[in-house]
Amino acid sequence: MHPPRTIAALCLLLTGTSLSAATASASQTLQVNISPAASFSTSSYSFTLTKSGSLFISSGRFTGYTANLTLLYQARTGAASTTAGITVKATSDFAPAGGPAIASGPVLTYTCAGPTLGTGCTGVQTVSTVSATRVVTLPAMACTGGGSPCSNGDPNSATMSFFLPDDPKYRTGFYTTNLQFTISGI
Amino acid sequence: MRQLLPALTMCLAAVSAVYGQASAQGYLNLGPNAGLIVSSTPSLTKGGTAFGDFSGVTTLTYYIRTSQVGGSGSIQMKITNDFRPAGGPLAASGHLTYSCTANTPTNGGAATPCTGQATASTTTQTTVTSFGPDARSSLAGDTASVQWSLKNDPAFKAGSYSGTVTFTISAN
Numbered sequence: 001m002h003p004p005r006t007i008a009a010l011c012l013l014l015t016g017t018s019l020s021a022a023t024a025s026a027s028q029t030l031q032v033n034i035s036p037a038a039s040f041s042t043s044s045y046s047f048t049l050t051k052s053g054s055l056f057i058s059s060g061r062f063t064g065y066t067a068n069l070t071l072l073y074q075a076r077t078g079a080a081s082t083t084a085g086i087t088v089k090a091t092s093d094f095a096p097a098g099g100p101a102i103a104s105g106p107v108l109t110y111t112c113a114g115p116t117l118g119t120g121c122t123g124v125q126t127v128s129t130v131s132a133t134r135v136v137t138l139p140a141m142a143c144t145g146g147g148s149p150c151s152n153g154d155p156n157s158a159t160m161s162f163f164l165p166d167d168p169k170y171r172t173g174f175y176t177t178n179l180q181f182t183i184s185g186i
Numbered sequence: 187m188r189q190l191l192p193a194l195t196m197c198l199a200a201v202s203a204v205y206g207q208a209s210a211q212g213y214l215n216l217g218p219n220a221g222l223i224v225s226s227t228p229s230l231t232k233g234g235t236a237f238g239d240f241s242g243v244t245t246l247t248y249y250i251r252t253s254q255v256g257g258s259g260s261i262q263m264k265i266t267n268d269f270r271p272a273g274g275p276l277a278a279s280g281h282l283t284y285s286c287t288a289n290t291p292t293n294g295g296a297a298t299p300c301t302g303q304a305t306a307s308t309t310t311q312t313t314v315t316s317f318g319p320d321a322r323s324s325l326a327g328d329t330a331s332v333q334w335s336l337k338n339d340p341a342f343k344a345g346s347y348s349g350t351v352t353f354t355i356s357a358n
Contacts (some may be wrong), residue, residue: 039206048213062219062249069210091209099216108212162212166219168251168323169293174215181208 036081036185038138041072041155049164062166069162071135072155074144075117077185081140084184085118086158087132092178098171100164103129108164108177110135115158117142117151124163132182135160220259220357221249223327230336240336244351247327250291252317252357259317259357261288261330265308267350273343281337282306282349288315288330295321299330311354321357 049065077084088110090102100107108127112120118138125133136158145154228242252259265277275281284306286299296318304312315330 036204039203040208043206043208045208045210046213047210048215051217062221062251065214067212071208073206094212094214099214164214166216167325168219168249168291169325170216170251171320171322172216172218172251172253172257174213176214177212179210179212181210183206183208185204 034076036076036078036084038073038075038077038084038183038185040181040183041074045069045071047162049162051166062168064166065164067162068159070157070159071181072157073117073136073183074155075138075183075185076143077138077140079140081138081142081186084138084140084142084186085134086136086138086181086183088127088135088160088179088181089132090127090129090177091180093129094175094177096173096175099173099175100167100170102127102177108162110160110162112136113159113161115156116153117144117156118158120158127162127179135181138185216251218253218257218259218357219249219251220355221327222261222353222355223247224353228334230334232338237338237340239338240334242334244332244334246314246330246332246353248315248323248330248355249327250317250321250323250355250357252295252319252321254320257317257319257321257358259321259355261314261353261355262311263306263314263332263351263353264311265306265349266352268308269347269349271345271347274345274347275336275339275342277306277349278308280305281339283335284314285333285335286314286330287333289328291317291321291328292324293322295319297321297328297330303335306351314353317357 047067047069049067052063052066093102094100102108106126109124111124112135115136118136120136121134143150144156225245228244230240230242232238232240248261250259268277269275283303285303288297288299290297298316300313314332
């Protein structure tokens with residue numbers, strides 16, 4: 001036994017078909033607003049500063065400690081992007097006390113190399129506990145992956161080379177610090 | 187057949203983050219370290235009397251960091267080339283003695299210079315200064331010195347003589 005609604009629909013269909021063929025069309029507009037976006041492909045990193053070269057340079061002063069860190073990121077910047085890019089800031093100084101202190105001056109510095117999207121920082125930058133400093137600058141209308149006009153690589157990468165001078169006043173021991181990276185698409 | 191189907195507009199707003207964040211933890215293991223600069227070679231000069239001893243000073247700039255617990259360090263020296271040519275003084279014969287001074291490390295710890303008048307050796311290391319735990323010099327280095335005294339024996343032939351002393355600094 002057919003439900004009443006099905007029977008009624010069949011009647012309408014048969015009646016229409018016997019008179020003339022009918023077609024129906026409907027249009028639908030699909031619109032998407034793609035906004036600038038940016039994120040890190042890996043959100044947690046670590047690096048170990050190790051002694052570079054011999055114990056001390058010819059002047060007698062100690063050589064410093066170095067480390068490399070490669071950031072992985074994806075980004076899409078807007079047409080009016082002016083501040084897009086990656087910055088870094090120390091959210092906690094070296095601990096425990098007695099070792100290097102970022103807050104006390106230019107202690108932890110870095111240079112930037114090889115961003116696969118954007119432009120790396122120029123010269124030697126100093127990590128700060130107060131303000132964020134630039135690592136990568138992203139131009140307007142930049143995008144990750146897929147080839148031109150976007151980058152070929154996905155994710156993109158940028159390498160930071162850290163340097164920490166070894167001051168004899170630092171006490172021996174194991175120290176840690178925390179850095180926070182922020183990426184912006186605008 | 188007239189059908190009026192309302193145009194359906196679908197606005198798909200791409201919901202994505204304009205900002206992203208990541209964190210990094212940096213590790214640093216600071217160990218003991220030491221470095222040394224030796225001033226220019228001193229010219230030993232004769233004292234006031236006819237056969238008074240020759241004397242001179244070597245100034246050392248040291249850089250050091252010893253372990254906080256149980257650490258130590260030292261500046262040692264050895265005569266690696268005795269006086270030449272032959273016929274003059276010989277460190278190996280005990281003709282060369284020295285005394286020491288050492289400034290306290292600027293950033294902590296202790297430095298203990300050698301005491302009295304010691305005899306330089308061509309065979310073993312002799313201590314110029316010893317450092318205790320948590321000794322930390324300044325970035326520009328701190329100073330120690332060696333005051334030389336060379337016997338002026340009438341038996342030595344007249345001439346110019348030279349030897350080599352090698353200093354070694356260590357920290358642990």
